[in-house]
Amino acid sequence: MTEKVFEFINTNNLIEKKDRILIGVSGGADSVCLMHLLAEVYKDTDIKLFVVHVHHGIRDVEADKDEAFVKGLCDKLKIPFFAYHYDVKAIAAMEGLSEEETGRKVRYEAFFDAAKKNNCNKVAVAHNKNDNAETILLNLFRGSGIKGLTGIKPLSTMVTEFGCITVIRPLLPVTRKEIEGYLAERNISYRTDSTNLENIYTRNKIRNIIMDYAAKEINNNVIEHITGAGANLYEAYNFIEKNINDRFCAIVKEKQGIYEYDVNILSKEDIIIQKGIIRKILEQVAGNLKDIEAGHVNDILALGSKQVGKKLNLPYGMIAQKKYGIISIGKSSNLVSNRHIEKPEEEDIKIPGRTYLESYDIYIETEIIEDKKNKTFPKNSCMKWFDYDKIENTLKLRTRKTGDYLQINSQGGTKKLKDYFIDLKVPKEERDQVLLVADGSHILWILGYGGRISEKYKITDQTKTILSMKIKNAKEK
Incomplete structure (x- = not known):
């Protein structure tokens, strides 16, 4: 397994000379495997490793033991250790988020803070092939577009409210079974999070019920098939995105934060290009696509056939407005401030x-x-x-x-x-x-x-x- 992961790291340029890498370690099998594997592969090199552990304040004594366990491993491997404590339940209640979403949010807050303090340029997380398959199914059930069905990427730059983080995932080519085999061969212990066995969280339901049933009753190679389909979709997605970007540059004009396109010209494109261009405009204006739904894109396309002056209110204070054969999209403040710039001559x-x-x-x-x-x-x-x-x-x-x-x-x-x-x-x-x-x-x-x-x-x-x-x-x- 070590050779497979090392080849994956090199193929995808995940780790390079003089990298300072922060590893997120919960104490579970996946993250413990990642820490040991990186420590083994990059021992006596110029790669510097650091570990961050996030205590969510949910499992009390059990969580305390997880933290102590990870600290002990780091002491043994001589890797600097940093722990962060949060009251996830309280934060979730205060911000109106699910505990799952809040847990993810505080983890990346901790990652960013620890990476900044230790001058780390990358954060390594322990997503594996099983996680990838589960993510694809989860996105499918939530009504994701093609991008969501392409799965988890080996390397990504995450833009959070705390800052930008370059995230690498060296264990993506291996399954959970391979990880557990790696640990067993080396007699490396790990902790089991009891909440992973409870089917109260969405991902646990997919992992423990749907995936388990599919492997037993439909095809025991279900993980490979789902992730393989994700890889194929990623190739198709890249092809579509290239065409969307090309047509975006040819059709869309931007001025002072307002994006405009000619309705007649856009309508001549294939519908998948039309929708892609609209989504790209919204992403440029809003800064992300969170809370942007297919319905918003369809409403903007339908606006092209409406009368002049019609407008749509969109998330993030955006407005789409019909002009004379033109659709303008921007933040409401930009549209208002630019509305009177050019008063026509008689x-x-x-x-x-x-x-x-x-x-x-x-x-x-x-x-x-x-x-x-x-x-x-x-x-x-x-x-x-x-x-x-x-x-x-x-x-x-x-x-x-x-x-x-x-x-x-x-x-x-x-x-x-x-x-x-x-x-x-x-x-x-x-x-x-x-x-x-x-x-x-x-x-x-x-x-x-x-x-x-x-x-x-x-x-x-x-x-x-x-x-x-x-x-x-x-x-x-």
Whole structure:
């Protein structure tokens, strides 16, 4: 087994010259094996080893004995020993976390602190092949994506609230049975955590019930098969991630913490690339993907077909917002602070022709239709049709002005644009950014927020000349 682990370490560059490695040792078979194996392999080298033990304050006397046991092993092997004490039950109750999650949190807090104090550049933990298989199943049951089904990695950089930790897992290529065999051959004792035998924790249920049943009743090589499937998925995941990263760079633009993409361009990608790009944006904005669910990604994709101005509230204070053919994603504070940066200039609309609005990166395309026979006028939020002969002034593409109004019924009733925005609950800070097509003070078309057009200009049976107007993102061909 020593040769297998040593080869795994070298293949994955887990340990290099002059490394200072902190080993997490609970006193159980796995961590005791890891400590002895590293001490054996790297004896009389420039690799320096340290041990940290975390007392969770749960098993009282039994936990005290575990600590004393690990300290005794370290004294025998002449490895510096550091113990950390926590009241996991109290912390879990105070922070509203499970004891499992809290235990993991305090362990990494201890790892980071001990590594920092001893100038250690890596932390070694004793995850083995069984742990890997259990993790894959656990993630599957929790509804994980492909990444979660790829299993535990030999080396990873963990970003915690306490800092960054480089974690290595030298025992990943060996099973728990091999570990116990290694210890038995060398007559090395270890402690058994009684809570590992209790099926009150999720992982214990998978380990003691599901995995045990699968090995006995389905296939006794279940560990190898599950971890093998994880390895295959990891290859597929890397291929997908490469393509996601390539398309992310081509499609997504970032400015002042706000990420934007063209809905039309993204929609042409395969759905797995679309979802991957969205998740990558969310990870960039939030800093991690914890609490980001598949539903959040699907809601953002669905936002692309919604009307202009629609937005989603997301975890970590993020907002996704629909603009004119564009989705913007960022922290709410960034979106608010950037909302008024570029107030568009007023533009005369060319009829017929194309009018570009640089600050929004869109253009209005217009056409005169003299004969409406055999013409269909489907409902479309980005394209509208008007009675051209009723237009009195040069049409303008602009934002609101004092005195703006629109006709709301066929009897000639009007409403101030300000009141219309209030009725529609358009946020006050967004009203100056809503684009309008205006005939003097009369608003023909409100671009977004329902896409309302004035009743005065609607096509009727008496209409002779039609003006078609279409709004397009400037990137559209």
